[in-house]
Amino acid sequence: MRDHQQKPQPPLEIPLEALSEDALNGIIENFIQREGTDYGANEIALETKMQQIRKQLQRGDVKVVFDPDSESVTLLTKNEWNKLSKVSPAAAED
Numbered sequence: 001m002r003d004h005q006q007k008p009q010p011p012l013e014i015p016l017e018a019l020s021e022d023a024l025n026g027i028i029e030n031f032i033q034r035e036g037t038d039y040g041a042n043e044i045a046l047e048t049k050m051q052q053i054r055k056q057l058q059r060g061d062v063k064v065v066f067d068p069d070s071e072s073v074t075l076l077t078k079n080e081w082n083k084l085s086k087v088s089p090a091a092a093e094d
Contacts, residue, residue, distance in 0.1 A: 009068035011084060016057060016064065027064060028053050031075045 016024065028050050053075065056062040063081045066073050076084065 012066045012068065013081065013085075014064040014066055014073070019064065024054075024057075024064075025050065027073055027075065028057075 019027070029046070031053070032046065032049050053062060057064070057075075061078050063076050063078065064073065065076050065081060065084075
């Protein structure tokens with residue numbers, strides 16, 4: 001756990017090339033399970049969802065992001081990442 005007096009660290013984009021296939025699959029699968037997205041009346045198989053996200057990652061529409069403060073990895077859309085990366089750590093301080 002981090003000391004509350006440390007300044008917030010900015011999130012970091014992780015290049016896809018830096019991840020093994022197993023690591024990337026684990027991140028994608030964990031994201032899908034956490035999100036619990038409702039796909040309506042038609043349930044979509046996990047493998048199909050994983051392929052969809054992988055394509056979005058390859059196009060750059062989704063980013064793999066590490067948050068040093070929470071020591072966690074997640075996926076963000078390009079728009080979410082752009083908004084987050086514009087916020088400087090100093091601006092987040094009170």
